[in-house]
Amino acid sequence: MKEKKLVAQRDAYGLGLVELGKTNPNIAVLDADVSKSTKTEYFAKNFPERFFNFGIAEQNMMAAAAGMAKSGMVPFVNTFSFLATYRAADQLRSSVVYPKANVKIAATYGGLSDSFDGPTHQSIADIAMVRALPNLTVVVPADAVEVEKALPVLANYNGPVWLRLSRNPAPIIYSDDYEFTLGKASLLRDGNDVTLISCGTMAGRVLEAAERLAKDGLNPRVLSISTLKPLDEEAILAAAEKTGALVTVEEHNLLGGLGGAVSEVVAGKNPVPVKRVGIPDTFADTGAYDALLDKYGLSVENIVTAAKEACARKR
Amino acid sequence: MDKNKLRVEELKKTANRIRVEIVKSIYGAGSGHLGGSLSATEILTALYFEKMRIKPEEPSWEGRDRFILSKGHAGPALYTTLAMRGYLPVQELGTLRKMGSRLSGHPACFKTPGIEMTSGSLGQGLSVGLGMRLAGRVKKEDYRVFVLLGDGELQEGQNWEAAMAASQFKINNLIAIVDYNRVQLDGTIDEIMEVEPLTDKWTAFGWSVLQMDGHDLNEILPTLDQAISLSKSGPVVIIARTNKGKGVSFMENKAEWHGKAPTEEEFRQALAELEQGGVSK
Numbered sequence: 001m002k003e004k005k006l007v008a009q010r011d012a013y014g015l016g017l018v019e020l021g022k023t024n025p026n027i028a029v030l031d032a033d034v035s036k037s038t039k040t041e042y043f044a045k046n047f048p049e050r051f052f053n054f055g056i057a058e059q060n061m062m063a064a065a066a067g068m069a070k071s072g073m074v075p076f077v078n079t080f081s082f083l084a085t086y087r088a089a090d091q092l093r094s095s096v097v098y099p100k101a102n103v104k105i106a107a108t109y110g111g112l113s114d115s116f117d118g119p120t121h122q123s124i125a126d127i128a129m130v131r132a133l134p135n136l137t138v139v140v141p142a143d144a145v146e147v148e149k150a151l152p153v154l155a156n157y158n159g160p161v162w163l164r165l166s167r168n169p170a171p172i173i174y175s176d177d178y179e180f181t182l183g184k185a186s187l188l189r190d191g192n193d194v195t196l197i198s199c200g201t202m203a204g205r206v207l208e209a210a211e212r213l214a215k216d217g218l219n220p221r222v223l224s225i226s227t228l229k230p231l232d233e234e235a236i237l238a239a240a241e242k243t244g245a246l247v248t249v250e251e252h253n254l255l256g257g258l259g260g261a262v263s264e265v266v267a268g269k270n271p272v273p274v275k276r277v278g279i280p281d282t283f284a285d286t287g288a289y290d291a292l293l294d295k296y297g298l299s300v301e302n303i304v305t306a307a308k309e310a311c312a313r314k315r
Numbered sequence: 316m317d318k319n320k321l322r323v324e325e326l327k328k329t330a331n332r333i334r335v336e337i338v339k340s341i342y343g344a345g346s347g348h349l350g351g352s353l354s355a356t357e358i359l360t361a362l363y364f365e366k367m368r369i370k371p372e373e374p375s376w377e378g379r380d381r382f383i384l385s386k387g388h389a390g391p392a393l394y395t396t397l398a399m400r401g402y403l404p405v406q407e408l409g410t411l412r413k414m415g416s417r418l419s420g421h422p423a424c425f426k427t428p429g430i431e432m433t434s435g436s437l438g439q440g441l442s443v444g445l446g447m448r449l450a451g452r453v454k455k456e457d458y459r460v461f462v463l464l465g466d467g468e469l470q471e472g473q474n475w476e477a478a479m480a481a482s483q484f485k486i487n488n489l490i491a492i493v494d495y496n497r498v499q500l501d502g503t504i505d506e507i508m509e510v511e512p513l514t515d516k517w518t519a520f521g522w523s524v525l526q527m528d529g530h531d532l533n534e535i536l537p538t539l540d541q542a543i544s545l546s547k548s549g550p551v552v553i554i555a556r557t558n559k560g561k562g563v564s565f566m567e568n569k570a571e572w573h574g575k576a577p578t579e580e581e582f583r584q585a586l587a588e589l590e591q592g593g594v595s596k
Contacts (some may be wrong), residue, residue: 002503026453028449028450028453033490049453050453052449052484054476054480055479055483057476057479059439059442059472059476060442060471060473060476060477060480061440061442062442063441063442063443063446063473063482064443064445064446064449064477065434065446065476066432066442066443066446067442067443067444067446067447067448067450068446068447068450069446070424070431070432070443070446070447071381071446071447071451072450072454073400073449073450073453073454090436090439091439093432093436094431094434094436094439095436095439095442095443096432096437098423099423099424099425099432099433100425108501117410136519168362200586205556215460240393249450290485
């Protein structure tokens with residue numbers, strides 16, 4: 001496979017925030033002592049009067065963001081996903097999501113991407129939690145380009161958004177003319193035999209798997225679903241109809257994430273075989289990112305095997 | 316009688332009418348938090364009828380002062396105050412806690428005119444108020460934000476995160492009021508989890524601390540003036556000594572009245588006491 005350019009989403013995010021800050025005076029950025037990791041340090045440098053470092057106190061940061069939003073600002077809350085999603089979970093639920101406060105939560109270091117820091121810092125169940133919160137829009141972009149393109153759309157959307165970002169360099173999937181539409185899946189490859197559906201940066205591995213499958217004589221369709229909520233049910237049902245078998249791939253526990261969401265859609269309307277590729281309900285380990293993905297169920301081989309099994313189960 | 320004394324007498328009557336409506340609405344709902352609603356009545360009366368810059372006919376007026384009921388279980392007290400102040404019809408108080416009502420079990424900002432922020436999950440209101448003032452600073456607007464906190468609520472650590480941040484960010488026009496009734500759901504504060512020394516704690520976090528009798532309008536009005544003035548240069552907290560269940564003899568200072576509705580007999584007795592102007596001073 002040809003060499004793909006690798007860019008980290010957090011870098012695109014940090015630069016994107018600065019662009020937002022230039023055009024919208026109501027954008028504020030909140031961080032909890034991790035601005036060098038989240039890359040909000042760029043915004044802090046450019047707009048110090050609109051940057052607030054809350055220290056290591058995420059619950060206060062989340063609820064304060066709700067107060068800012070209720071007073072006309074568009075606050076972006078930044079920290080590691082496990083802190084934004086779990087430490088500040090009730091603040092997210094009670095003060096942001098239930099009252100529909102216009103807060104954007106950038107949950108960075110999603111999945112296993114904080115690989116060397118280990119399971120305390122990895123977030124493998126964050127999507128399951130946010131997906132079950134009413135009123136919350138959930139976005140998991142596929143690459144750095146999508147982060148850049150999504151940011152202005154999310155800033156203009158009036159309502160709470162949870163955006164999951166990856167720490168590590170990941171393949172660039174989209175070209176510069178890509179247009180992000182909230183709630184729409186992207187067709188990355190057309191095909192008839194099976195549909196590989198991913199969210200987040202697993203799109204890179206999925207495209208590799210698709211090439212392998214093509215060599216083996218299968219013609220897979222590839223969808224990237226970056227808006228997990230509201231979910232593009234139409235694209236999922238069309239894929240089920242057209243290819244008769246689905247494989248979901250996510251850097252998340254097999255429980256409660258993309259695989260669950262896709263299964264919920266087809267179960268009620270067109271129950272084709274679904275194979276789910278993800279982390280098998282276990283905390284991972286400390287180690288190199290790619291090696292961790294391979295070890296915890298997300299190797300290209302895992303995807304290829306799942307696709308073949310799904311095809312074999314087609315009626 | 317001078318003008319101030321007349322005004323205080325008027326406000327006392329208003330507070331008493333609010334108490335009557337609180338008891339009626341919770342009796343009608345069959346559940347709700349009486350104790351903590353009755354302890355906050357004079358504080359709410361002073362804010363909404365005297366000190367806050369508001370336009371009840373225009374609840375979203377941009378320049379308005381904001382009030383956040385962090386102790387959201389005292390919702391009936393806030394609903395009643397808002398109704399008496401003209402934000403909603405007084406007869407609507409009879410819909411408290413009923414399905415489809417705008418008066419949810421705990422306040423919800425999307426449902427009720429005049430409710431600035433959804434609350435009920437304790438410990439979050441001070442952070443929300445802090446955020447409102449950060450926005451005020453960026454937008455160069457000088458509205459004040461008042462946050463009413465429960466004393467038991469101060470056991471939530473988030474309050475102290477917010478206290479620390481308000482000081483670090485040199486927040487102005489933010490005034491917290493602690494409804495210091497010394498009783499929480501399971502018992503008295505000292506039995507469950509002591510919050511003293513309160514003055515020392517807030518002082519250590521960099522706040523100006525004032526004290527007042529939270530039922531004596533002769534003290535509440537000037538203390539609020541002083542707090543408003545002090546808040547121009549930093550965050551201020553008022554520790555308001557109150558009685559849980561204030562105004563109804565058999566409810567006063569009793570943990571059992573934290574969250575229950577009166578029986579018919581208790582309801583009649585409570586109304587009789589309140590119609591005589593309340594039992595305590």
